[in-house]
Amino acid sequence: MTGLLRTILVQILAIALLNVGSPLVVQAEVIGTLAGLESAQRDTDLARVNRVLATAEARDQLQAYGVDQAQVEARLAGLTDSELSTLADKLESAPAGGDVLAVIGVVFVVLLILEAVGVIDIFKKFP
């Protein structure tokens, strides 16, 4: 009886493992120019980005950051594999141009001083 249970368990685990592995199976297809360039330029053994996985992660990230459901797919369509992976991994930390100044109090005073002495350039954008 335990032998039978063990066999079933092993089979379930084997199928589960196969399923985990399946998105990583590489389909035979021509290699795009960009993949060739990136491989030649980086000159490292960085693994090639799996587009299916990177797209799924980037989709989740865009939605989490408030992009309208209706626009997500169109936005993903314009990105290369490595850009998708950048979006998936670094959306939180990558610079996002938008003039966000979310500081108050002491920091604000410090910024004013820095501005006055010409180190930074925040306040003169608006006339």
Next chain:
Amino acid sequence: MALAGCTLNPPRFPAEETAGLPPQVELTQVAFFPQKQYQCGPAALATVLRNSGAEGAPDELANEVYLPGRKGSLQVELVAAARMRDRMAYEIAKDLPSLLREVAAGSPVLVMQNLGVQPIPIWHYAVVVGYDLDAGTLVLRSGTTERRVMGMRRFMSTWNRAQRWGVVVLEPGQLPAGPQLDRYVAAAAGLEAVGRLEAAGQAYARAREQWPESAWPQLGLANVSYRRGDREAAEGGYLATLALDPRNVVAHNNLAEILSDRGCVAQARVHVEQAAALAKGTALEAAVAATAQHVAGATTADTAVSCPP
């Protein structure tokens, strides 16, 4: 006050760096789109897109590049939005003379700036539309200011803090003022990667004219032919690529795919073996292994098929 400070002490370029540049340029015809709150990305992008003859109002672009959760726009999304209009966002070399050269040639440059300091960054996009070497100033479309005059020294510190990122938006097949093979082909390959084949083809063709000794534009053209379903042109293109660079992994691999599909299995095997040897230890190893498997499972066609020698 800040302006006076700059004009009193303008930075001087070594003459060789600005040689051949007109001392003063302003692209007055470049449109101005005053930004809404946090939306300097869509506004700056609309400015350079319009200049390249592409459509895209800031409100429409906000749907494509604005990230509500970050109150801003990411560089990769600006590049992608240009791509989807068959425009190429070409990243310029990271120095001021290169930037000025693009402006002098008539291309406004979309730049990222950090208007804050490193620990408290305030990321901003603006468009450089002019400069004055004698006064040491730049002119930018920036935020709600149509003509923001900024000292070069001050501009440089804000640009430095944003890793000197700047792009010009080019029409398909247009070259920038300072074309570099790697950057140009990578931008064209970005168009190919997202399926903008017409624009990618035009860019590769222009690149082949500019750098006839490089295998990459030739490879790009072959890949565009393949994706359009023209396998005969693609096969010729891969052979031409290998004539320029006998060690091009992608050309060997893709040629093997085509040859095995049309029954030239022996020839396919030769190319996939070369590809495998060259791809060892690189990111392409798995893709080449998949091709090798495909070739191993292919059947040789009858004698009616004419295979290359």
